[in-house]
Every structure is written in structure tokens, then in C-alpha cells.
Amino acid sequence: xxxxxxxxxYKLMKNTRASxxxxxxIYYELSKSLLEELEIKREDIDTFIFASNDxxxxxxxxxxxxxxxxxxxxxxxxxxxxxxxxxxxxxxxxIQSGEYDTAMVGMASLSSSQFKPLLVQNHELDPVxxxxxxLINFYSGAAFQARAYMERFKNFTESHIARxxxxxxxxxxxxxxxxxxxxxxxxxxxxxxxxxLPIRExxxxxxxxxxxxxxxxxxxxxxxxxxxxxxxxxxxxxQDTYWIGERDLVKLDGLREAARRAYRMAxxxxxxxxxxxxxxxxxxxxxxxxxxxxxxLFEEGSGAEVIEKGLSEIDGKIPVNPSGGSFGGNPMxxxxxxxxxxxxxxxxxxxxxxxxxxxxxxxVHSQDGVCAQHNTVMILSAGGKK
Amino acid sequence: xxxxxxxxxxxxxxxxxxxVGRYLQHYLNGLKEKKILGSKCSGxxxxxxxxxxxxxxxxxVMDELVELPQEGKLVNWTVCYVKLEGGEFKRIDPYIxxxxxxxxxxxxxxxxxxxxxxxxxxxxxxxxxxWKEETTGDYTDLVGFIPx
Numbered sequence: 411x412x413x414x415x416x417x418x419x420y421k422l423m424k425n426t427r428a429s430x431x432x433x434x435x436i437y438y439e440l441s442k443s444l445l446e447e448l449e450i451k452r453e454d455i456d457t458f459i460f461a462s463n464d465x466x467x468x469x470x471x472x473x474x475x476x477x478x479x480x481x482x483x484x485x486x487x488x489x490x491x492x493x494x495x496x497x498x499x500x501x502x503x504x505i506q507s508g509e510y511d512t513a514m515v516g517m518a519s520l521s522s523s524q525f526k527p528l529l530v531q532n533h534e535l536d537p538v539x540x541x542x543x544x545l546i547n548f549y550s551g552a553a554f555q556a557r558a559y560m561e562r563f564k565n566f567t568e569s570h571i572a573r574x575x576x577x578x579x580x581x582x583x584x585x586x587x588x589x590x591x592x593x594x595x596x597x598x599x600x601x602x603x604x605x606x607l608p609i610r611e612x613x614x615x616x617x618x619x620x621x622x623x624x625x626x627x628x629x630x631x632x633x634x635x636x637x638x639x640x641x642x643x644x645x646x647x648x649q650d651t652y653w654i655g656e657r658d659l660v661k662l663d664g665l666r667e668a669a670r671r672a673y674r675m676a677x678x679x680x681x682x683x684x685x686x687x688x689x690x691x692x693x694x695x696x697x698x699x700x701x702x703x704x705x706x707l708f709e710e711g712s713g714a715e716v717i718e719k720g721l722s723e724i725d726g727k728i729p730v731n732p733s734g735g736s737f738g739g740n741p742m743x744x745x746x747x748x749x750x751x752x753x754x755x756x757x758x759x760x761x762x763x764x765x766x767x768x769x770x771x772x773x774v775h776s777q778d779g780v781c782a783q784h785n786t787v788m789i790l791s792a793g794g795k796k
Numbered sequence: 797x798x799x800x801x802x803x804x805x806x807x808x809x810x811x812x813x814x815x816v817g818r819y820l821q822h823y824l825n826g827l828k829e830k831k832i833l834g835s836k837c838s839g840x841x842x843x844x845x846x847x848x849x850x851x852x853x854x855x856x857v858m859d860e861l862v863e864l865p866q867e868g869k870l871v872n873w874t875v876c877y878v879k880l881e882g883g884e885f886k887r888i889d890p891y892i893x894x895x896x897x898x899x900x901x902x903x904x905x906x907x908x909x910x911x912x913x914x915x916x917x918x919x920x921x922x923x924x925x926x927w928k929e930e931t932t933g934d935y936t937d938l939v940g941f942i943p944x
Contacts, residue, residue: 539816542935543935554872604877607914
């Protein structure tokens with residue numbers, strides 16, 4: 411890594427079922443209040459990066475209406491179409507280049523009130539084979555993954571999937587920025603309507619409207635802007651094949667590769683000991699053990715034991731999604747920026763009721779595509795070891 | 797101050813005419829003759845279905861079309877209870893979708909599995925292709941798979 415880069419500030423909108431603010435206003439309110447908090451002007455931001463999806467926004471090159479709302483008028487500006495964490499990866503790269511010292515990244519997704527997420531997801535599928543056949547989609551993919559995990563590790567049952575969902579809802583209730591859903595009981599979850607068995611309705615993260623912005627800065631700038639910089643120690647990403655029939659859905663090679671790269675950059679040899687907690691992106695409760703194991707946070711096949719013994723709870727060995735993750739609301743396409751912000755909150759000890767004790771180093775994860783085809787992993791630290 | 801949000805419905809309608817490409821065209825032509833075609837990689841020798849032009853793993857050209865056996869094993873399965881309609885899930889009579897490994901093929905083929913109840917599913921069980929009587933060169937020619 412040529413330059414040290416820090417996240418110097420964030421603003422998050424509370425997830426909601428129906429935002430009173432338009433997307434334009436979300437960008438405006440969040441970016442303005444963040445600039446004010448850091449006592450800087452929009453001219454102090456070298457580059458602006460939007461994270462959004464044209465299908466979700468319902469217009470092409472969808473940021474054209476938004477640039478002035480985020481303060482990007484006459485400034486360097488671009489957009490990333492993948493999950494929002496990749497916009498942060500891109501901002502980090504631009505600062506790495508030495509040509510930029512500050513970057514603002516923003517997302518606003520109204521996936522509860524403005525568009526139909528299932529329709530958008532369907533358009534992510536291959537148009538000439540998968541879409542006309544109607545068999546493979548995000549939900550059936552998740553079902554195959556869950557089934558494969560249960561088949562490989564026989565002690566993991568449908569009831570365990572419900573327990574992971576229950577943990578998500580329970581943690582999310584402690585997070586004031588979540589949808590504030592009253593956690594359903596494990597029994598209610600495991601008896602909710604089947605969608606693609608073993609996946610049931612309450613085991614799918616609820617869609618939400620949400621928004622967030624962060625500012626990244628080079629080390630020199632970061633020290634001037636905040637007393638609590640959160641340092642990016644490592645970043646990794648990898649693409650797997652599109653075809654789920656050619657992937658080991660339990661092993662998740664693409665995620666392993668992304669994690670390997672991030673760990674190498676951050677100098678992490680043993681993630682089980684060196685990662686304090688993780689904010690991973692799951693759309694289905696069943697994904698959590700698969701992802702946590704591919705990241706090397708827990709032993710392979712330990713999904714049942716981890717949830718039974720509470721090893722990934724807020725006060726557990728390695729808390730996974732102490733914020734509740736997507737179970738606090740899933741503004742499609744932007745949820746990983748919320749994951750990042752929740753990790754920053756932890757490292758700055760601003761996580762209130764879901765604060766993890768001794769949160770020194772965080773792992774943040776995002777995924778795109780059916781069964782996490784594309785994965786990005788970011789390692790953050792509070793003190794900055796390097 | 798405005799207290800009530802005014803909403804407008806903004807429909808979008810696009811129609812795309814996608815070419816399926818040479819390889820899927822072969823596959824569809826094969827279905828018409830009640831054959832399942834895959835392609836073999838000239839580099840690493842992997843056989844995949846449906847056929848495609850290039851191998852992601854080794855970048856080899858997959859230009860050898862191979863007719864695959866119509867039997868294989870059920871490797872993975874789910875019970876589908878929904879159908880996507882107008883961007884929402886509508887509940888339907890459940891059916892099984894399987895991931896099937898045809899003999900000699902390295903990738904899995906997704907397909908409906910018929911004549912089978914969820915409680916009788918066993919991973920690894922043998923299945924065979926079920927065809928429409930009159931085939932037309934459409935994906936629906938291959939109705940699904942049934943237990944052997």
C-alpha cells in the first residue's frame with residue numbers, strides 16, 4: 411500500500427419502509443451535515459463517487475440528477491454500479507494514486523418504497539438462458555447453498571437457519587438506525603411461509619429505504635479532519651464464475667480469494683485471532699455461517715455450534731453483524747455501505763447499544779450476484795498498526 | 797410546507813432482442829432432437845452444460861460440442877413455492893428444482909424434478925431426462941428429470 415487512507419466521517423439515514431425524503435434530498439441532507447461536522451466545504455472534496463444501480467433508480471446514468479445534491483457540481487465525479495463497498499474501494503484507489511486526497515462516497519436506495527427489488531434482481535440474470543427458464547435466481551441459489559451446507563455438515567438443520575435470522579433481528583433492534591422490527595421467535599421464523607425450501611420468508615433480509623455517505627482521506631488530511639480516523643488496512647476483491655452449477659456454493663472460492671488478498675495486504679495471518687468483529691453482507695440468514703467460514707473466522711462446518719454457543723453474538727468470540735446486518739433493513743445495492751459505517755461506528759466506539767467490547771480491527775464484506783459471485787473484503791482498524 | 801407526499805407511477809417498458817449465440821443455438825437445436833449438448837474445453841478438458849464458447853478457468857476455447865448422457869445424479873435440490881409475477885412472488889403449487897450432474901459432465905444442470913416427493917429425495921439419487929412428446933427447439937422441450 412503506497413498511501414494510508416482513512417475514513418474520516420460518516421452520516422447514515424435510519425432505514426425505513428417508506429422514506430419521506432427523495433433520493434436527492436437524502437444525498438443533500440447527509441452530505442451537507444457531514445461537511446458541516448468536519449468543518450469543510452464541498453470544494454475540499456477532490457472526488458465524489460456515487461454507488462447506485464440504474465435499474466434500481468429507474469433511469470440511466472442515474473447520478474446526473476444527484477451530483478448537485480451531493481455537492482459535486484463542477485467537481486470530479488463518477489459512479490460505481492456494484493455494491494456500495496466497491497465505491498469505497500474505488501475511492502481508496504483514487505487516493506492511492508496520489509492525485510486525490512479526499513473522496514466522498516454516497517448511496518441512497520429506495521428499495522422498499524420506490525422500486526421492486528425482485529424485478530431488478532431478475533434483470534441481473536443471464537437474459538438468454540436463466541431468465542426465460544425461471545429456475546435460477548437469488549432465492550433458489552440461496553436455497554441450493556443452504557441445502558449443500560446442510561448436506562455437507564449434517565448437524566446443521568433448518569432450525570439453525572432460523573436461529574441465524576433471529577440473531578440478525580435481535581441485534582438489529584439494538585441498532586437505532588435499523589428498521590426496528592420486533593424480533594420474531596425462532597419458532598415463528600422456522601414456521602414462516604416457505605419460499606424456496608429450506609429458505610423461508612422470515613429468513614430473508616427485509617428490504618428498506620436507506621442512505622449513507624462517508625468521506626475518505628489520505629493520512630495527512632485525515633489527521634487534520636478528525637481525531638478518530640478509521641484506517642483501511644487491506645482491500646481484496648474477486649469474481650467467481652456466473653454459473654452456480656460450476657461453483658462449490660459452500661466453499662465460496664471467490665470470497666476466499668477476496669479475503670486472502672485483503673488479509674495479505676493487512677498483514678493478517680490468523681483472522682480468528684486478529685479480527686475483532688465482522689459486518690458481512692447476507693441477504694439470507696443461511697448465508698452467514700457459509701460466509702463467516704469462507705472468511706476463516708470460524709472452522710468449516712461449525713455453523714450449528716457457533717449459533718448454539720453464541721460465538722458470533724455481540725459478546726461472543728467474533729461478533730458477526732453486531733448491527734444486525736441486512737436484517738436491520740436491506741436498501742438494495744447500498745447495504746454494504748451501511749455495513750462499513752456500522753464497522754466505523756464500532757471502531758470509534760459510537761455503536762451505543764450494539765457496541766462490541768475491544769473492537770480493534772473490523773472486517774467488512776460485500777457481495778454481488780447469485781450466491782455471492784463477486785465479493786469484496788475490507789479490513790479496518792481504529793488505531794492504525796502500520 | 798408540503799405534508800403529504802405526491803407520488804407518480806413511472807412505468808418503464810423495454811424490449812430487448814438478444815442473440816443466444818452460436819453455442820446456445822446448438823443447445824436448442826439439440827433439444828429439438830432430444831439431445832443434451834455440452835461443450836468441452838480444449839485447454840483443461842472440462843465439459844459444461846449449457847455449452848459456451850470460452851472457459852473461464854483456463855481461457856481455453858470450448859469449441860468441441862459433446863452429446864451428454866441423459867442420465868445422471870441429483871446433486872442438490874430445493875422446493876419452489878413461488879413464481880415471480882409483476883416483480884412480486886405469487887404462491888403456487890410447489891415443485892422441486894434440482895441441480896443435476898449428467899454422467900461425464902463437470903457442471904450441474906438446473907431442471908425441474910418430477911415424479912418425486914420432497915420426503916423421498918436423496919442426494920446422489922439417479923435421474924433421467926423427461927422430454928416433451930413434440931419438441932420445437934425450445935427450453936421447455938426438456939421438461940425435467942425423473943427418478944430412475
